[in-house]
Amino acid sequence: MEEPRKRARPGRAPAPAGRTSRPRQAEVARLAGVSQATVSLVLGARKQGATISEETRRKVLDAVRALGYVPDPAASRLAAARNNLLGVFSFTSTFPTDVQHSYYPFLVGVEQEAAARGYDLVLFTGSSTGGAGAAGPNALARVRLADGCLFLGRHAPAEELRRLVADGFPVVHLGRRDELEGLAWVGADYISASQEVVAHLAALGHRRIVLVREDDEAPASTDREHGFLKGLEEAGLPGGPAAVFRSADPERELTAERLRGWLDEGVTAFVAEETDTGDAWRALHGAAHFVGIDCPRDASLALLGSPPPDLAEEPVPTGFDIPRPQLGAAAVRMLAALVSGEAAAEPLVACTFRPGSTAGPAPVRY
Amino acid sequence: MEEPRKRARPGRAPAPAGRTSRPRQAEVARLAGVSQATVSLVLGARKQGATISEETRRKVLDAVRALGYVPDPAASRLAAARNNLLGVFSFTSTFPTDVQHSYYPFLVGVEQEAAARGYDLVLFTGSSTGGAGAAGPNALARVRLADGCLFLGRHAPAEELRRLVADGFPVVHLGRRDELEGLAWVGADYISASQEVVAHLAALGHRRIVLVREDDEAPASTDREHGFLKGLEEAGLPGGPAAVFRSADPERELTAERLRGWLDEGVTAFVAEETDTGDAWRALHGAAHFVGIDCPRDASLALLGSPPPDLAEEPVPTGFDIPRPQLGAAAVRMLAALVSGEAAAEPLVACTFRPGSTAGPAPVRY
DNA sequence: CCGGATCACTAATGCGTATTAGTAATGCGC
DNA sequence: GCGCATTACTAATACGCATTAGTGATCCGG
Numbered sequence: 161m162e163e164p165r166k167r168a169r170p171g172r173a174p175a176p177a178g179r180t181s182r183p184r185q186a187e188v189a190r191l192a193g194v195s196q197a198t199v200s201l202v203l204g205a206r207k208q209g210a211t212i213s214e215e216t217r218r219k220v221l222d223a224v225r226a227l228g229y230v231p232d233p234a235a236s237r238l239a240a241a242r243n244n245l246l247g248v249f250s251f252t253s254t255f256p257t258d259v260q261h262s263y264y265p266f267l268v269g270v271e272q273e274a275a276a277r278g279y280d281l282v283l284f285t286g287s288s289t290g291g292a293g294a295a296g297p298n299a300l301a302r303v304r305l306a307d308g309c310l311f312l313g314r315h316a317p318a319e320e321l322r323r324l325v326a327d328g329f330p331v332v333h334l335g336r337r338d339e340l341e342g343l344a345w346v347g348a349d350y351i352s353a354s355q356e357v358v359a360h361l362a363a364l365g366h367r368r369i370v371l372v373r374e375d376d377e378a379p380a381s382t383d384r385e386h387g388f389l390k391g392l393e394e395a396g397l398p399g400g401p402a403a404v405f406r407s408a409d410p411e412r413e414l415t416a417e418r419l420r421g422w423l424d425e426g427v428t429a430f431v432a433e434e435t436d437t438g439d440a441w442r443a444l445h446g447a448a449h450f451v452g453i454d455c456p457r458d459a460s461l462a463l464l465g466s467p468p469p470d471l472a473e474e475p476v477p478t479g480f481d482i483p484r485p486q487l488g489a490a491a492v493r494m495l496a497a498l499v500s501g502e503a504a505a506e507p508l509v510a511c512t513f514r515p516g517s518t519a520g521p522a523p524v525r526y
Numbered sequence: 527m528e529e530p531r532k533r534a535r536p537g538r539a540p541a542p543a544g545r546t547s548r549p550r551q552a553e554v555a556r557l558a559g560v561s562q563a564t565v566s567l568v569l570g571a572r573k574q575g576a577t578i579s580e581e582t583r584r585k586v587l588d589a590v591r592a593l594g595y596v597p598d599p600a601a602s603r604l605a606a607a608r609n610n611l612l613g614v615f616s617f618t619s620t621f622p623t624d625v626q627h628s629y630y631p632f633l634v635g636v637e638q639e640a641a642a643r644g645y646d647l648v649l650f651t652g653s654s655t656g657g658a659g660a661a662g663p664n665a666l667a668r669v670r671l672a673d674g675c676l677f678l679g680r681h682a683p684a685e686e687l688r689r690l691v692a693d694g695f696p697v698v699h700l701g702r703r704d705e706l707e708g709l710a711w712v713g714a715d716y717i718s719a720s721q722e723v724v725a726h727l728a729a730l731g732h733r734r735i736v737l738v739r740e741d742d743e744a745p746a747s748t749d750r751e752h753g754f755l756k757g758l759e760e761a762g763l764p765g766g767p768a769a770v771f772r773s774a775d776p777e778r779e780l781t782a783e784r785l786r787g788w789l790d791e792g793v794t795a796f797v798a799e800e801t802d803t804g805d806a807w808r809a810l811h812g813a814a815h816f817v818g819i820d821c822p823r824d825a826s827l828a829l830l831g832s833p834p835p836d837l838a839e840e841p842v843p844t845g846f847d848i849p850r851p852q853l854g855a856a857a858v859r860m861l862a863a864l865v866s867g868e869a870a871a872e873p874l875v876a877c878t879f880r881p882g883s884t885a886g887p888a889p890v891r892y
Numbered sequence: 893c894c895g896g897a898t899c900a901c902t903a904a905t906g907c908g909t910a911t912t913a914g915t916a917a918t919g920c921g922c
Numbered sequence: 923g924c925g926c927a928t929t930a931c932t933a934a935t936a937c938g939c940a941t942t943a944g945t946g947a948t949c950c951g952g
Contacts, residue, residue, distance in 0.1 A: 182693055184908060195932045200910055210912095211929060228689075230664050233671040234603035235908035238937050243600055243671075245648065264630065268621045275651035280668065282611070283647040285637065302646070304548050304596040305609075327594065329548070550938060561902045566940055576942095577899060601938035604907050 183227040192216075192223040199224075203231065246274055246495055247309030249284040249300070251316055263312045266334060269488030270310065277496050282306050304329060308499040310491050330498035334491045336379040344498060346490045346507045350380060351387035353480040353511035354464050357431065358391025360478070360513070361460060365522035366429040367397060370422055372444050373433045375408040384433045384464045407443060414443040416450045423451075423459065428522045434465020434479075441467055441477070456520035463518075478516035483509060549593040558582075558589040565590075569597070570607075603671060612640055612861055613675030615650040615666065617682055629678045632700060635854030636676065643862050648672050670695060674865045676857050696864035700857050702745040710864060712857045712873045716746060717753035719846040719877035720830050723797065724757025726844070726879070727826060731888035732795040733763060736788055738810050739799040741774040750799045750830045773809060780809040782816045789817075789825065794888045800831020800845075807833055807843070822886035829884075844882035849875060 185199045192199070194216060201210045202220040223229075237243045248270060250263060274281055284303050300320040303309040308330030311321070316333065318340055324331050325342050333340075336347035361369055371388045373381055385404060392399040407414050422430075430448070432440040441463050453459050455475070463479035487509050494505040551569075555562045560582060567576045568586040589595075599609035614636065616629060640647050650669050666686040669675040674696030677687065682699065684706055690697050691708050699706075702713035727735055737754045739747055751770060758765040773780050788796075796814070798806040807829050819825050821841070829845035853875050860871040 186908080196909080197911080197932060197934090198930090200908095201931090204910070210931080213930060216930075230667045230689075232604070232908055233668050234600045235937090236910080237600035237671065238598070238604050238907090238939090239909040239911080241910090241937060243598070245599075262630075264621060264628075271621045271649065271651055280651065280671075281649040283637065283649060285641060301594045301596055304594060305599050305646075323594070327548075552938085562939080563902060563904090563941080564900090566938095567901085570940070576901080579900060582900075598938055601907095602940080604909090604937090605939045605941080606907060607940060 183229045185229070185231075188220065188223045188227055188229050191227065192219040194220060243305075243307050244279050245282050245306040246279045246492065246499075247282045247284055247303040247306035248312065249303055249309055249316065250312040251285075265484035266312065266488035266491075269485030269490075270492050271488075272485070273489035273492035277492070279307075279492070279496065284309070300324060308332070308495045310334060310495055330495060332491050332495040332498065334487065336383075338379065344494055344504065344507070346487060346494055346509060347379075348482045348487060349508040349510050350383035350464065351390065353513070354384045354387030354431075355391035355394065356513055357462050357464060357479055358388055358397075359395060361429045361431075361462060361519060362391070362395035362397060364429075364460065364519060366460060367522065368425070368427040369397065369403065369429040369431060370427050371404045371431045371433070372414060372440050373404065373406055374435055374440055375406045381433055381435070388431060388464075407440065414447050416447050419447045419451050427459075429460040429462065429519070431462045431464060434463060434467075434482075438468030438471065442471065445471065445474070455518050458523060460519035460522070462516075475518055476514065476516040478519035479514050480511040481514050482511055548598075549595045551595070551597075554586065554589045554593055554595050557593065558585040560586060600671065603673075608673050608865070609671075610645055611648050611672040612645045612858065612865075613648045613650050613669040613672035614678065615669055615675050615682070616678040631850035632678065632854035632857075635851030635856075636858050637854075638851070639855035639858035643858070645673075645858070645862070650675070666690060674698070674861045676700060676861055696861060698857050698861040698864065700853065702749075704745065710860055710870065710873070712853060712860055712875060713745075714848045714853060715874040715876050716749035716830065717756065719879070720750045720753030720797075721757035721760065722879055723828050723830060723845055724754055725761060727795045727797070727828060727885060728757070728761035728763060730795075730826065730885060732826060733888065734791070734793040735763065735769065735795040735797060736793050737770045737797045737799070738780060738806050739770065739772055740801055740806055741772045747799060747801075754797060754830075773806065780813050782813050785813045785817050793825075795826040795828065795885070797828045797830060800829060800833075800848075804834025804837065808837065811837065811840070821884050824889060826885035826888070828882075841884060842880065842882040844885035845880050846877040847880050848877055 185196045185203075189196045189199045198212070198216065199220055202212055202217050203224070248267070271281065282303075282305065300317070300323075303324070309324070309332075311331065311333045313335075321331060321333070321340060321343060325340070331343065333343055333345040334347075335345065337343055337345045358369060369392065371385060373385060389399045389403070392403060405414070405418075406412065419430075430444055432444045434441065444461060448455065448459070448461060455461060461477060463477040465479060466481055467474065467477055490506065490509050494507065497503065497505045551562045551565045555565045558565065564578070564582065565586055568578055568583050569590070597609070599611055602609040614633070621628060621630075637647060648671070650672075664686070666683070666689075669690070675690075675698075677697065677699045680701060680703075687697060687699070687706060687709060691706070697710065699709055699711040700713075701711065703709055703711045724735060735758065737751060739751060755765045755769070758769060771780070771784075772778065785796075796810055798810045800807065810827060814821065814825070814827060821827060827843060829843040831845060832847055833840065833843055856872065856875050860873065863869065863871045
């Protein structure tokens, strides 16, 4: 009878005998007198299924301790088909030298929430993807090594994001982003927060309020205007285009004369939006100062967001704070939900009202 | 004839058909019309062995791009290879709410250097209690997923670090750490920097200089003292215990009287070490102010490091800056060297002398 | 035109753990 | 004492990639 030709065994070269490598589940199993599968079951502590006798469990755990067994994360993650890695992508450096413009406040929340859920974070930057893979149309390909990815900043290229989303790769954008169909995002609820600020002013007796905003169409701007107008309506105050001033260089600047004009018309409160540059607030603040307004007494000011760093020393503006850490945490929650296929989490995060000291009772007119 | 009983096939449940999962090498191979092994060979670009025709290589790479294939890091690691990931582990939160104590400045350099070398960073958060890594005795096990790991802060548990090192896992500690045999580290060269500051003072004519330090034995402290004394010796100035003052509560505080005493003895320059709290500098600065010293004229002050944030507004102290980003970069270089088995890189990073305005010519004594 | 060498690839592993089908052993009801 | 459940395990995968022995094919020298 023809003995089947003994095929040689390809594959990995045998490990060098010298080094005592760290123990595997197989060694633990041998020592405990059980099978490798049993060791895995004892250690896994899975919710359902297998039942293990108390004695076996003890034997296994003793062996684990005796050998100092530590599971190999690579193997665990491979077998579980889950890396427990969440990507964090920012097109610019995640840690820019200029701390002011960094994503630091978001990362605080991202890190916490990720840690709480047992995820580790992989940091990708525009430059890092250039290292491993070409920075071509597939610059974002490398993020696929994670189970899902969080995108910071508005510079994430739409085409590539679309591709990831289309492939079913879990993606969450930090900051509202509606133009991209199917892209999950989390953002701050500027509408409610702005509305609340107006309500506050109205409660203080202000009957005419003007919003100063910049002339762009970012969602963050339109949301604030929306909330502002909603707040006016709710309080039964005059809204409409007259209540909103769009500053634009050089035609329409927020001049001292313009401010005086408003005051003469009976406007007693002014609201500025927050932008990257803080220009709206700076202009409003500057004009008010120039005109010589005694801020909480003659007229009230409010800021829909936080002041720019250079104005941080001034009296705290009435307005709201964007809870950046919570935003980061919410983004992680949503990403985790997508990764595990659960129902999507809440995309909007509430801002917190900041009383500040630039708003007071409306001046009494005789 | 008895057909051998068709044994059912245990193992993993089939993947849910709905979701298009990330592409595998197998899919790439199918698309390119080659075997999975060929894909691996093309992508691996290993030094020796297999030769691949130019055409096949092109077909494979095209397929890789078309599918957006990215290797699974866990699988790569398990197959005893690299995954181009470097871990960053901090026992405390990497992004603490308190920005002052953050590792941010280091991370700036870490990220840059890692990106430049084609590595991505994985943030392993030590504070993670739930989820994947229970905070038990094996909190550090997760880092083995990466090719190597950088440890920040002095809280990394020695036992676990020792274990990693013993297993030959590449580890670099940011900050000197001699007590752990075989642990690689990078640190700032406090000795040379301190010596340089003393040399500067000596060149300005100061003949008696006193070091004010706190009463602990951290390497950062002893190094500075070492460099200080070395500087004195080099300049032919009196050293010995009398030149060093260890402040300790409540017995030995840096009082105004003590300072006056030194001045009377002919001391014309004072040097403080930098610590987490900045207490040494604060005490020295405060006492000098209290005594009414006109700083660069009556006596010179120097700080071996950077001032605490609350004293940042004061005149810039003469001393040196710790180049934190460069330290981070150096740590990555060393880690990369360990990972690739090259010769170890330089562990010491030079500090940069900061002229400042608190040191001037020694006052002339008549 | 045949033996050996080189080339270009593929088949068949192994890495260490998680999962699941299967299987003895025991308990239980009637 | 026979079926049926339950309990407590184990055998046999699969996960995705790297590695290596092997296999045709082609080339080359004599």
